[in-house]
Amino acid sequence: MENRTWWKEGIVYQIYPRSFYDSNGDGTGDINGIRQKLDYLKELGVTILWLCPFYKSPDADNGYDISDYETVQGAFGTTDDLSALITEAHQRSLKIIIDLVINHTSNEHPWFIESRKSGTNKYSDFYIWRDGKNGNPPNNWGSVFSGSAWTYSPERGQYYLHLFTPQQPDLNWNNGTVRSELFAMMDRWCRKGIDGFRMDVIGMISKPEDLPDAPVRKGKVYGEWGSLVMNRPQVHTWLKEMNKSVLSKYDLATVGETSGVTTKDALQYAGFGTNELNMVFQFERPDAETENGSKWTMKKAKLSVLKEIFSRWQNDLEGKAWNSLYWENHDQPRCVSRYGDTGKYWKESAEMLAVCLYMQKGTPYIYQGQELGMTNTTFNKPDDLKDVEAVNAYNEMVDVQKMNPELAMQYINRIGRDNARTPFQWSDKPQAGFT
Structure with missing residues (x-):
């Protein structure tokens, strides 16, 4: 049964702190930068802010490698800054959900x-x-x-x-003490006033006990474990345990990142009354451009394929679960560059993609800069890259596959994650008014 809730009627705005707004001129976006832009976000019409990791981290993967779940990374500010952000957001009727990275x-x-x-x-x-x-x-x-x-x-x-x-x-996750420690940490965040969690790669937390070899695709060196790991039955048992221990005690929004998920899987994760999650992120749409198991391609998804995917997710979840709607995030390139025209029809492309998103049923997720129609950036050489995935992919393409370096950079420029992580364009001043 569908009931009205704030997370169904809300609009989520995703913030990647290090590139959103730099409040102190040190070149890194920070929590106080977000605080200074709360009125902008309120005026924009969004109602929920999703904060990418701000925790203490060595930054091997831009904060998704957490060394302390309850300490703010020094470059982003302090715990007091974060508390002030939560308070000031709530004063403007803006909810705060945070990234929860608990697979690793x-x-x-x-x-x-x-x-x-x-x-x-x-x-x-x-x-x-x-x-x-x-x-x-x-x-x-x-x-x-x-x-x-x-x-x-x-x-x-x-x-x-x-x-x-x-x-x-x-x-x-088979260790009950690990689960208890994680649930206790989540509960402490809830008591600090956060309004929900985006759960990073939550569909991968269960691994087969015997850890068997995985199929190796022709021309590849390593086995592809997706079918062995993603969305295993045990994940649902643990999410129900999480829900009982923490989530059910608060009025929260929860969305899970679930690679490889089908609509049938989505109903298990987020069907009304399942007592697991509120929503999941599906990957069928971005995966429509993969080839031979790789995202590093020039393939463009056909309109008919995108239509079929969107229609199926709308129809299969109707009255049974709630959709999350997104084009962009910190892991995806800019949608105007990916699906539209960045030249003459840039504005029309951005508006078309916005209408396509908003006219579907579900909660829309807007990534910072998407409201401006921000486009991909051109990286000329591998030294320009910050993303560990892109750096490793470039090295593999050039060193192992013996690909022409210029062609490898074309792949990186088209689909690399750094495209989404460039500074927010606040103005036409130097550094785009970011710092």
């Missing part, structure tokens, strides 16, 4: 530092450790960001699993 931590998190010391201490089972096989990693899985998904720790004498960078070891 940083390798500099105290839990991992202790875990790698020994196989018998309190934290030894907080992560996924395995012995190697004949001097090789435990299985053939590849990392999302290139290379093996396993790294050897001489200190412990075992390999640890990291689906992303080696600096992002995966937590062992």
